[in-house]
Amino acid sequence: MSGLALLGFGPDGWGRLLLSGCLLTLQVSLCSMAIGTVLGGLLAWARIRGPRPVRALTAAYGIVLRGVPELLVIFLLYFGLPSLIASLWSAMGWPPPGLLPAFVTGGLAIGLVSAAYQAEVFRGGVAAIPVGQFEAARALGLTDLLCLRRILIPQMLRITLPALGNVWQFNLKDSALVSVIGLAELMRVSLVGAGSTRQPFLFLSAAIVLYLVLTSISDLAFRTLDRRFSQDAKEAS
């Protein structure tokens, strides 16, 4: 069968499967990004405002999760988390749950790593806001919560957007690593197709093209958003 037919949407074509792989890639990337943003925000907050032991813990989290290869984090969570849960469960007298679905562990693993990087992005964003603005807010009686809502977050979104765009691209590419624990995202589908049809060059090229499409669209989206945000600031001046 010709290459194009193999990749196409005919009865023997892998096109539909490749696209559903793309979809799964996007889904797991979005989930891990969301986990990373929420956890990263909490970590940054704890690092800035927490008591000394909490600050040390969050710093350690960052060092460990940015220093260990993502592949190992995925493996550790995929194999380690169930055994941890199993020992907890058996302590309660419940039967062990077995392996968790690859989407969950994969998304969680990438999310935990992403959180470490996003915490650094958020820390940098806060540092970029002159401390005088917070002093002025506090001097007028604004509570911490108000400072957060009205002074910090509006400016943070604009300042950290480029860096968050970078983090998103890394999430997107790291999602390919989840293929090693069997998740049927784009990388895995193309490998399966390659193995089944003995055409690795064809399928891996297709995967390359599809990833390039995904990263290009993301790049465009973030650049448009960035321009829109700084447009607001430019209109002001």
Added chain:
Amino acid sequence: MADGSGFYAPTLAQLFGAVPVTLLILLVSMTLATLLAAVLTACSASASPGLRAFRAGWTFLFRGTPLILQIFMIYYGLAMLPWIRWGPAWPAFRDPIFCTCLALTCCCSAYIGEVFRGALAAVPAGEIEAGKACGMSRLQLLRRVIAPALIRIALPSYSNEVIMLAKSTSLASTITVLDITGVAQGIISKTYRTLDVFLCAAALYLLINAILSAGLRAWADRLSIDRPTPKAVEPL
């Protein structure tokens, strides 16, 4: 859990045995990627639109796709091409370590190239002008003014890329290389002590990264010592 140190010591020893493989991949890829990145940066500053397009395309390709896909493409995909399979370079392309190093080199060169490009733009224009004004040739300018400033500016981001490269060497295990991760998987398949072995492997990577970071930081400190920090001006 009853083994205690009886398990960890031989495991760590076995994992340590794989460190040279990891280090080999790391050092070869880091060196070649840096050299290639310098070439790419030169392309970006070149007058030739072809070279600039080449750099843009290279960066687009290698930053836009996952490294694991690049590794698989070089190891499995290229083997399909007749001029690779039956060509003179086949013994190299058949070797998973070579393929890993090639993929890592190409991929990281794109990232490091971007770091250098940004640093080049950040070299203070005044310093370059001063060099030109006192008659430096282009080569002198490059060696005495631009390169030192570029290295100093690029070092923090470059250090980050080196750490990322060190982590990425673990992907070699996916194409049968017996690096730290590969050996770890082997031990696990025999002993089923998944959590413990992977934790040991993680600790080893952290150690390597700590040493790398310390070395790079020391280098960065040395570079800024060369620059005199201006003393605070005493009020009159």
Added chain:
Amino acid sequence: MTSPIVLTANNIRKTFNGREVLKGVSLEARAGDVIAILGGSGSGKSTFLRCLNLLEVPDDGEVMVGDFRAPLARNRKGRMVIADPRAAARMRGETAMVFQGFNLWPHMTVLENVMEAPLRVQRRDGAEVREKALALLERVGMAAFAGAYPKRLSGGQQQRVAIARALATNPKVILFDEPTSALDPERVRDVLALMRSIAREGCTMIVVTHEMAFARDVSTLVVHLADGVVESSGSPAHMFGLDASPAFRGFLAPAP
């Protein structure tokens, strides 16, 4: 009948990095007072001012603004900390501060800057706050810039907006931390003139400044801080006259 006391500071002490910057400074401000705090660099005057609204936490002493006592307490390590952040915010709501660096919020327009505290802290009605804010901007001469962002304004203009922002919450006392030190000479004049007219309206002000003419002409009390203590204080006539303390006279006219 004497005017009510709006602010009291008792025996404020503060140490930074092992150096004792404030060694027991006390102050009492009545409604309508304009207190000028003068002193050389390192005398602790900015630190003292910032202790009054708890931007710095004094290591010892107490502060009272109106009916609010500063919620300070010693933590387990013996350090003085803010025991109740909510109460601290409420106390700060009774004061306002004008900074050397203006500190306007860049992502809000001039009008929004002035409206922010009355709207969100004092929870007053939106239309009323807007009207009052526009009137204040008119008062400081910046009404035309209500919709502009701080980026577009010069230093003097920003400081005037900052003063409007400080007035907007009807504070019991306004703290000025070297409000003209970052401005060039013509702007200094404008801002001082504005501060002068505010003082004439009866606003209670505590001003850390280097502007001697302002201190001499506008203030009701001059305090000379040196080496972390109140070296001398008194009416401007006394302090700028011949029977002022030698240390203060030395400060005013340093030997060449």
